[in-house]
Amino acid sequence: MAADHTRTAILLAAERLYAERGFADVTMRDIVAAADVNLAAVNYHFGSKDELIAELFVSRSLVTNRERLNELKTAEEAGGGRARIDAIFAALVGPTLRGCLGPDKQRSDAARFMIRASIESVPPIRKIKNREVDHLKRFAAAMRRSLPDHDDVDLFWGLHFALAMAHQTIRDSERLNKLSEGRCDLNDVQGIINRIVGVSVLALTGRAKARA
Amino acid sequence: MAADHTRTAILLAAERLYAERGFADVTMRDIVAAADVNLAAVNYHFGSKDELIAELFVSRSLVTNRERLNELKTAEEAGGGRARIDAIFAALVGPTLRGCLGPDKQRSDAARFMIRASIESVPPIRKIKNREVDHLKRFAAAMRRSLPDHDDVDLFWGLHFALAMAHQTIRDSERLNKLSEGRCDLNDVQGIINRIVGVSVLALTGRAKARA
DNA sequence: TTGCATTTCAAACGCGTGTATGAAACTATC
DNA sequence: GATAGTTTCATACACGCGTTTGAAATGCAA
Structure with a gap:
């Protein structure tokens, strides 16, 4: 519960990238790079890419x-x-x-x-x-x-x-x-x-x- | 020149599939299946998928x-x-x-x-x-x-x-x-x-x- | 028929994707 | 400070994509 810093970092980075470039051109690797977290973090915290988008x-x-x-x-x-x-x-x-x-x-x-x-x-x-x-x-x-x-x-x-x-x-x-x-x-x-x-x-x- | 039947079959199939389902969900394999031609035909006749879309x-x-x-x-x-x-x-x-x-x-x-x-x-x-x-x-x-x-x-x-x-x-x-x-x-x-x-x-x- | 150019075909290649794995690092409780 | 639970990390996996390949089939002039 303390470290959902990672969660929110992913959410913010994904929101910004999707807003700027659209869904088609943004990969999970783009998102984790922008959020400065590990690739597996998305699946760990959200389950899948689709669930991240849905929550967002x-x-x-x-x-x-x-x-x-x-x-x-x-x-x-x-x-x-x-x-x-x-x-x-x-x-x-x-x-x-x-x-x-x-x-x-x-x-x-x-x-x-x-x-x-x-x-x-x-x-x-x-x-x-x-x-x-x-x-x-x-x-x-x-x-x-x-x-x-x-x-x-x-x-x-x-x-x-x-x-x-x-x-x-x-x-x-x-x-x-x-x-x-x-x-x-x-x-x-x-x-x-x-x-x-x-x-x-x-x-x-x-x-x-x-x-x- | 005789056999651009294949060309037009691809164009028609692609047009219909893109019209119905959009670009994101239609693959080249979908198109050639609908046109009943070989997978390589698209690249042979149009060069690439993008050139097919552009011509269309x-x-x-x-x-x-x-x-x-x-x-x-x-x-x-x-x-x-x-x-x-x-x-x-x-x-x-x-x-x-x-x-x-x-x-x-x-x-x-x-x-x-x-x-x-x-x-x-x-x-x-x-x-x-x-x-x-x-x-x-x-x-x-x-x-x-x-x-x-x-x-x-x-x-x-x-x-x-x-x-x-x-x-x-x-x-x-x-x-x-x-x-x-x-x-x-x-x-x-x-x-x-x-x-x-x-x-x-x-x-x-x-x-x-x-x-x- | 022979020979050459065009067209078709099955199969494979390289690449990028989302996801899974298992060990390592961290955190908190006793 | 040992231990159990949580989170991170590097790495690998499986899959689908557009594209390429080289041989087989076809068309066509001489």
Whole structure:
């Protein structure tokens, strides 16, 4: 119990390497070298490589989800139980965007690890991923409280599109940068969040107006 | 020259397997088994596994891009050189969505292969991918002609978001299905296209209105 | 048919991977 | 300080991968 220094060293090194280079390119030998421990330590402490990844994913998704739920809670309290729809979207996409884009200093390995996990979809993670849906349902519920007159299906699509825009912006920032020849400022994280939230809100409210 | 039956059999088998299972899970032995050819045939005809993937990617991106540009051309001719913005978005996301979702019968291995390629980002493809930006610039140019009063930066973001929504809908249709408990109909491809196009148009025009 | 180039085939090679082993080093309790 | 339990370490193992090899089969012109 004293010496789980080794355990945490492995977890931190693995998180950082996976966040930076993805799952496919990182071997156990890379991890133990970065953690400065012996090769056999991973199997001793975690059982297998897959179990290490699984543990990492579970603990890190708790971190990300807590951040999002904190923002959501703040927004709901500010509105007396009914958060503004833009605040809900901001709580949904803000933490991940801030953790993955923006200045290096305040990037979080946890957020970038989670994005990798959602991109590369490696077997040990795929099996646990169902919990994410439960987490998102909380946001769907908050949206329903915020916009009680809207069709549920529209709300689901709105949530889906908001995540899509955030996720893809992180993933393909390089392409957008080349396409716009640098004119889309990817360092202005708050500006990006505002843009995504704005489009998401408009997608819901504008569509409702178009129907009426 | 007579017997490039083997070549095309390998290409077709590889395309189908990669489309179905992704790059990480498909080995050369899987491919040659599906194509019913000898293991060494891949190296004989293509040089290496990476060169096979690269050739596949180049030829298939021609197919997808041609489809998109055809729709764009039709839309521009219908508008006398200026396509309607919704038609541009439909040309951008329609072909891929139709090829990846919808009834099994009319799904195209080419479209699904391209989506895999854009998701998994395997080294041999990453190096060629710059051409995609040139292809997208044609759509950016069409958008500029369609909405000459808009800021270029907004157009780039609009294009980026449209692709993001389409791409993520293909990729994560499973999650949306679970989240909505089946209420988001993922077989209604035209409905999905309309939704994405609608949001994309609204994102551009609504934002402009909000400024004014 | 003969001869040469092309294509196929079974088998093996080298390499990197995750995992297992058993001895050595350490830690803590009596 | 001896002993039992925990953790580290160097090393080796088994396996799957992409690739190579050299001989056999095939195609085709003279």
